Amino acid sequence: MSIAIAPIAKIETLPPDIIVKSNPKKTLYIQLTCMVKQPMTTAEPQDMIQLPRTSESDQLKRIRHTASHVMAMAVQRLFPKAQVTIGPWTETGFYYDFDNPEPFSEKDLKAIKKEMDKIIKQKQPVIREEVSREEAQRRIKELGEPYKLEILDDIKTEPITIYHLGETWWDLCAGPHIENTSELNPKAIDIESVAGAYWRGDEKRQQLQRIYATAWETPEQLKEYKRRKAEALKRDHRKLGKELGLFVFSDPVGPGLPLWTPKGTIIRSTLEDFLKQEQIKRGYLPVVTPHIARVDLFKVSGHWQNYQEDMFPMMAETPEAAAKERGFVLKPMNCPFHIQIYKNELRSYRDLPMRLAEFGTVYRYEQSGELGGLTRVRGFTVDDSHLFVTPDQLDGEFLSVVDLILEVFNSLQLKQFKARLSFRDPESDKYIGSEDAWNKAENAIRRAVQTLEMDYFEAPGEAAFYGPKLDFIFRDVLDREWQLGTVQVDYNLPERFELEYTAEDGSRQRPVMIHRAPFGSLERLIGILIEQYAGDFPLWLAPIQMRLMSVNDEFLGYAKDVAAQLRAVGVRAEVDTSGDRLGKMIRNAEKGKIPVMAILGGKEVESNSLSIRTRAQGELGAIPVAEVVEKMKGAIANRTDF
RNA sequence: GCCGAUGUAGCUCAGUGGUAGAGCACUCGAUUCGUAAUCGAGCGGUCAGGGGUUCAAAUCCCCUCAUCGGCUCCA
Numbered sequence: 013m014s015i016a017i018a019p020i021a022k023i024e025t026l027p028p029d030i031i032v033k034s035n036p037k038k039t040l041y042i043q044l045t046c047m048v049k050q051p052m053t054t055a056e057p058q059d060m061i062q063l064p065r066t067s068e069s070d071q072l073k074r075i076r077h078t079a080s081h082v083m084a085m086a087v088q089r090l091f092p093k094a095q096v097t098i099g100p101w102t103e104t105g106f107y108y109d110f111d112n113p114e115p116f117s118e119k120d121l122k123a124i125k126k127e128m129d130k131i132i133k134q135k136q137p138v139i140r141e142e143v144s145r146e147e148a149q150r151r152i153k154e155l156g157e158p159y160k161l162e163i164l165d166d167i168k169t170e171p172i173t174i175y176h177l178g179e180t181w182w183d184l185c186a187g188p189h190i191e192n193t194s195e196l197n198p199k200a201i202d203i204e205s206v207a208g209a210y211w212r213g214d215e216k217r218q219q220l221q222r223i224y225a226t227a228w229e230t231p232e233q234l235k236e237y238k239r240r241k242a243e244a245l246k247r248d249h250r251k252l253g254k255e256l257g258l259f260v261f262s263d264p265v266g267p268g269l270p271l272w273t274p275k276g277t278i279i280r281s282t283l284e285d286f287l288k289q290e291q292i293k294r295g296y297l298p299v300v301t302p303h304i305a306r307v308d309l310f311k312v313s314g315h316w317q318n319y320q321e322d323m324f325p326m327m328a329e330t331p332e333a334a335a336k337e338r339g340f341v342l343k344p345m346n347c348p349f350h351i352q353i354y355k356n357e358l359r360s361y362r363d364l365p366m367r368l369a370e371f372g373t374v375y376r377y378e379q380s381g382e383l384g385g386l387t388r389v390r391g392f393t394v395d396d397s398h399l400f401v402t403p404d405q406l407d408g409e410f411l412s413v414v415d416l417i418l419e420v421f422n423s424l425q426l427k428q429f430k431a432r433l434s435f436r437d438p439e440s441d442k443y444i445g446s447e448d449a450w451n452k453a454e455n456a457i458r459r460a461v462q463t464l465e466m467d468y469f470e471a472p473g474e475a476a477f478y479g480p481k482l483d484f485i486f487r488d489v490l491d492r493e494w495q496l497g498t499v500q501v502d503y504n505l506p507e508r509f510e511l512e513y514t515a516e517d518g519s520r521q522r523p524v525m526i527h528r529a530p531f532g533s534l535e536r537l538i539g540i541l542i543e544q545y546a547g548d549f550p551l552w553l554a555p556i557q558m559r560l561m562s563v564n565d566e567f568l569g570y571a572k573d574v575a576a577q578l579r580a581v582g583v584r585a586e587v588d589t590s591g592d593r594l595g596k597m598i599r600n601a602e603k604g605k606i607p608v609m610a611i612l613g614g615k616e617v618e619s620n621s622l623s624i625r626t627r628a629q630g631e632l633g634a635i636p637v638a639e640v641v642e643k644m645k646g647a648i649a650n651r652t653d654f
Numbered sequence: 655g656c657c658g659a660u661g662u663a664g665c666u667c668a669g670u671g672g673u674a675g676a677g678c679a680c681u682c683g684a685u686u687c688g689u690a691a692u693c694g695a696g697c698g699g700u701c702a703g704g705g706g707u708u709c710a711a712a713u714c715c716c717c718u719c720a721u722c723g724g725c726u727c728c729a
Contacts, residue, residue, distance in 0.1 A: 107724095115658060207724030208657025215726045219657060222724070250722095254665080263702080263720060319729060345729060379655055379727060380720095388728080476729055495728085527729095564686040591686085599690035613688060625689060 061236040064229070066101050071229060074190045076101035078138055078177075079128075079201055079227035080108050082193055085181040086127035087112075087223070090120070096183060097159040097211065097220055104237065104491075105226030109209055111159065116221050121203045124223070128201065135194040136178040140187060142171040148184065159211070160184055199231040202238075244489040249542035250385040256547055256605060258538070258555070259386065268383040268390030270535060275555035278584070279541075280393075280534055282553050284371055287395055287420065287530065294416060296369040296397060301349035303373060304340045312508055313348045314444055316341075318477050324377050324390075346372035347527060350398040351509045354523075359513040364523060365405050369397035371534070386539030387494050393534040399526040400511070406524050410460045410499065413528045417484065417497045418464075420530040423651060426486065426544065429496075431466050433457055434474030434481040442477055449503035454480045456501050478504040479527075489543045496537055500527040547605045548627065551644075552651045558585040558644065559606050560622070561597040563613035565589075570617045574610070574637055583644045585610075602627065608654050610640065626654050 066072045080099035083106075087094050091112055099108030110116075116124070143151070145164070151174075152160045163184055164172065175189055176182040190196070202225060209222035228234045245251070253259050258276035265271060272280060288298070307326050310316040315323075328339030343349070350368045359366065373393045382388050401409045421429065435454050436443045443450065457480055461468045468482075475481060479502035483495045502525040505511075515521045531537040541549070551557055558578060560571040571587045578585035588597045594611065601609050610622040615634070622640050624632040635643075647654050 118659085205723060206658065209725045210656080213726075215656070219725075221657075224724080261721090267720065313729095315729065322728075347729090374729095376728080381655065381657095381725080382727065384722080478729080490723090500729095561689090563688050566686075593685095593687050593692060594689060595687090596691055597689090602690055609689080611689060615688090623689080631689065 061232055063233060063236060066103050073101060074188050075196065075229065076106040076227050077187060078189045079196060080106040081175060081177050081183055082128050082131050083225060084108050084183065085131055085177050086124050090123055090127055095157050095159055105224065107222050107224045109220040109222045111218060111220050116206045116223065121206060125203045129198040132193045132196045132198050135192055137192050138189045139176040141174045141176060143174055145170055145172055148172040197231060200228040200234045202226050202234060247489050247543050247546040249539040252542050252547040268378060270386060270389055278555040279538060279553055290416060291369050296367040299350060299353055299368045299370045301346060301370060301372060304342055307337055307339055307341050309348045310341060313505060314477065315345055319344060322377050324375050342375040344374050344376045346370060346374060346394060346396040347398055347505060351505065354400050354511060361402060361513055361515050364513060365399050365401040365409050367397055367399045372396045386535040387488060389535050395529050395531040395534065397528050400523040401526065403524055406456050407459060409526055410456055411463060413499050413526060414460055414464060417530040424541065430485040431461060431468040432483045432485055433468055433470040434483050435470055435472050436475045436480065437473035444478055445504035453501035453503055457482050476500055478502050486540050488540060494536055494540065496532040497530045498532055502527060550651065551607045551653055552648045554607050556586055556606050557583055558608040558610055559588055559601045560585065560610045560612065561588045561594060563594050565591060567612055567617055571612055578641060578644060581641060581645050628653060
């Protein structure tokens with residue numbers, strides 16, 4: 013079979029992520045992300061000052077390596093009991109992890125910065141030395157720093173390089189460094205924050221104190237970096253969501269359980285309607301399933317065994333039932349429900365592919381420290397669909413799902429993302445199913461991204477326990493990465509639930525499942541969208557699309573009349589009846605980020621027109637009402653601007 | 655879950671042991687106004703919740719809850 017894939021609109025991937033994580037498991041991930049096929053550039057606004065990225069600037073690497081040593085030296089001068097561990101650069105700065113009996117306070121950070129400035133002024137030379145493994149071990153033992161011994165064990169090559177800072181302080185380091193601390197500018201360095209971090213990223217091990225800091229070539233770069241950070245904070249979806257009244261969290265309801273206000277709900281349902289339309293075009297079938305089910309359902313799927321800790325506790329009618337694990341649970345996934353619908357009838361190959369789709373709300377008991385805004389919540393809605401396909405249909409269906417997802421991103425102007433092939437970790441035993449099934453599934457995904465000529469990277473160990481995934485990763489304003497869309501190939505759940513269809517020759521065959529969600533989570537998507545648009549939703553998504561303002565209340569009747577005409581054709585229009593002066597009404601509409609404003613007075617009433625002002629373009633002058641109605645209708649339908 | 659910080663009116667915030675404040679929002683009154691803030695008055699608080707110290711606690715101490723920054727986790 014062949015499938016038509018629409019040409020993919022220009023897609024920019026995020027630049028490779030080279031932030032070094034303390035978790036050794038993630039080292040591989042870091043290296044692989046560097047291998048994105050074509051290095052892409054970030055869409056930088058026309059800023060006066062270009063900020064270099066550490067990964068692209070040898071000089072910044074040197075500055076940050078040395079600055080981290082200066083910081084570690086300062087800490088050990090002020091806190092003699094502090095042990096040093098690792099201190100890598102990141103894309104925007106560097107950090108250093110210390111084992112200190114007491115956590116560092118804000119005051120300590122200031123003192124550390126002062127001490128750093130002192131060290132820099134002392135013009136300490138940075139001297140590279142190569143030593144043998146034995147010599148390195150001897151010196152570490154002399155110092156009494158056990159963490160360094162562990163680090164040494166990880167360094168596989170010889171000789172071992174040591175960097176000295178002045179006469180007494182040194183650290184294991186691969187470099188490169190600058191030659192003298194006098195090359196650092198204290199005014200281009202800043203200590204930012206302190207946080208706990210586990211040694212080697214392992215929560216069972218010692219928790220260290222991580223100090224985050226940043227260092228630049230010039231004070232101007234530091235200033236610009238801080239300006240951008242402050243700028244980014246303004247578009248934080250938690251801040252904008254509150255200001256624009258899109259959603260709220262309420263203590264009595266509980267953490268991680270967002271309440272959607274009317275304005276936020278309009279955005280939600282508009283997104284839902286948009287995707288439902290796309291799905292109808294592609295032969296999806298709508299289903300609805302309940303929020304709870306017997307725990308047994310999730311025992312068959314394996315979720316109970318794998319994720320019991322992360323599910324809301326089971327509801328049982330009696331203590332006896334609870335003891336026997338007989339009860340109901342809030343669903344953490346929709347797939348077992350859709351599987352039951354599939355199983356309700358004996359399916360023929362003629363029924364396949366069968367694409368069951370639902371906006372299904374799931375509940376997961378996320379760790380308290382993980383909750384945050386809309387990006388990580390305990391109750392969220394997945395634009396979930398499960399495709400039951402014959403093995404022959406797998407490739408074609410997979411491609412058409414990815415095509416849909418890219419189409420969705422394109423419509424939402426989500427242009428920057430990374431495509432991650434989340435495969436199994438060959439070392440781990442948490443995965444169910446046969447080697448053969450996994451290979452088939454992983455190859456299907458690889459074939460798809462290669463057919464589509466997408467930029468992608470492979471991430472071993474990131475697969476779901478039942479199958480590999482193609483994940484679409486986006487960044488928030490604080491540069492944190494979040495998974496939105498996902499497509500998963502699954503041979504295992506059909507096996508566990510004993511799914512079948514009757515083939516052409518009359519034999520019983522097992523279907524393959526594709527799990528897919530373009531949005532991933534409606535909550536997370538809207539969080540990302542708010543930040544992406546900085547609250548300025550495109551016209552078709554804007555909760556209020558037009559506000560009409562009368563220069564005085566003499567013409568309110570006309571305003572209400574026109575608003576009714578607009579609403580009659582599906583435009584979300586409203587009238588400002590506050591009685592405020594025009595300037596104030598405009599200010600309020602601008603602050604509310606309403607895309608189109610219509611001002612009217614005697615002149616407009618006389619000519620049956622509206623004076624249009626858009627947020628994007630400002631004053632457009634008087635336009636006849638009929639034309640405004642048509643333009644609004646057209647722009648909303650075509651998802652364009654007024 | 656772990657480390658740290660924070661929690662005062664609907665919102666943004668001031669108030670370091672001695673009578674709870676400001677701006678905006680809201681309500682009322684006046685103003686009828688042409689492209690980002692008209693003027694005036696009024697309403698509004700168990701200072702997150704609970705316990706303790708003190709003659710006296712928003713303020714000091716303890717516990718709980720929530721939020722924020724990290725770490726860990728993420729079907």
